[in-house]
Amino acid sequence: MITIKKYLKAESLEQAYELNQKKNNRIIAGMLWVKMGSNTIQTAIDLSDVVSASVSEHPDAFIIGAMTSLRTLETHKGLHEYTQGAMKESLRHIVGVQFRNMATVGGSIHGRYGFSDVLTMFLAMDSYVELYKEGIIPLEEYANRKRSKDIIINIIVKKEDLRMAYLSQRNTQTDFPTLACAVSFGKKGKRVVIGARPQKAMIIEAEESALEIPESQKDKLADVLSGQVEAQVITGSNMRASAEYRRHLARVLTRRACLQILEGGAEKSC
Amino acid sequence: MLVKMWINGEAIRDHIDPDMLLLDFVRRHGCASVKRGCETSNCGLCTVMLEGKPILSCSMLAARAEGMHVMTLEGIQEEAREFGSFMAGQGADQCGFCNPGFIMNVLAMIRELTDPTEEEIKEYLEGNLCRCSGFVSQLRSIMEYLKYKKGEQDGSGK
Secondary structure, eight states, X not given: OOEEEEEEEOSSHHHHHHXXXXXXXXXXXXXXXXXXSOOEEEEEEEOTTTSOOSEEEOSSEEEEETTOBHHHHHTOHHHHHHTTTHHHHHHTTSSOHHHHTTOBHHHHHHHTOTTOXXXXXXXXXXXXEEETTTEEEEHHHHHHSOOOSOOEEEEEEEOOSOEEEEXXXXXXXXXXXXXXXEXXXXXTEEEEEEEOSSSSOEEEEXXXXXXXXXXXXXXXXXXXXXXXXXXXXXOOOOSSOOHHHHHHXXXXXXXXXXXXXXXXXXXXXX | OEEEEEETTEEEEEEOOXXXXXXHHHHHXXXXXXXXXXXXXXXXXXXXXXXXXXXXXXXXXXXXXTTOEEEOGGGGHHHHHHHHHHHHHTTOOSSOXXXXXXXXXXXXXXXXXXXXXXXXXXXXXXXOOOSSSOSHHHHHHHHHHHHHHTTSSOSTTO
């Protein structure tokens, strides 16, 4: 149970930033993970009035306000089409609609949670984090840093000629994933992101031997790419699965996702 | 701190602690239908509608609902009673503890989705746990209710 001494709806980003520099103050986004702790928060800083909670689509990018709910992402038609259903697939298993109406993309990305479907999904795209003080940095760089006291304003997804698929394995519906897998084929190459290893999501870029295979040889390409993932992925054991099982799952899910892309994508409706 | 919000259309002003949950706030103001279940944001018992969207009141600060409209089962009794009769008719109503949260989310689903398929219904209601029914009778009651609302059923599923 958390204890909050003072609650404040920030009136400006500067005010939120200044307050957030103090050790016992904390920004609350969806508050779903924060609530599970037993901390005492001196001032809970609510960003609702100063950070956007919507998605704007531009010709070259999606700009997603950090306070945007996971449900908004899941039902956004533009993101659905751009990701060929992968965005929805990555989110629809997270607890329930009520939960996803509250959880925010900024909170999920800031947390860099090992179990995060959201981080896994966004790392598979050309994604950037816009921070209040530091400006725009690649998501990959942000995810590998320690948590800072800067504030995420937007998540930016640059558009490209992208094909992608997302798959996850869970022991029961709505549980954390045992393993999550996002595969994308873009102009920069072929990328596989493995999440819930159970550590933070890991990016594996396709090696030359996979890139050389023509896409018409679907099974061969899927076999080689999934083999590369199995060889490179670093997995661990916890109550949900062993490291060995996760390694095997990584190969199976990569292969299936790869074939899904090569066969024209997943669902069409949002 | 002082907050003001609308609960089931009624303007409420009250002094609260900053960490008071919306669940406790609505219960303090007479909405006993809203239940405390898992408190880990998983079971859906505490579902209310905030500005028309279903959320978990056990995981939201009351302070955050400042100036917003909250709807609980007490505010949509007629609709709830109508759907509840289908639950009773299909044997989906057992211990009843999950019913208010479940009914709130079913009614939210009906407002949000047009003619949902069985798969969409299951997906929408994944966040509502019931330890008695096994969900089959609940699903049946929703399917019957939807047919009734479309005029394809005369209410005999009640």
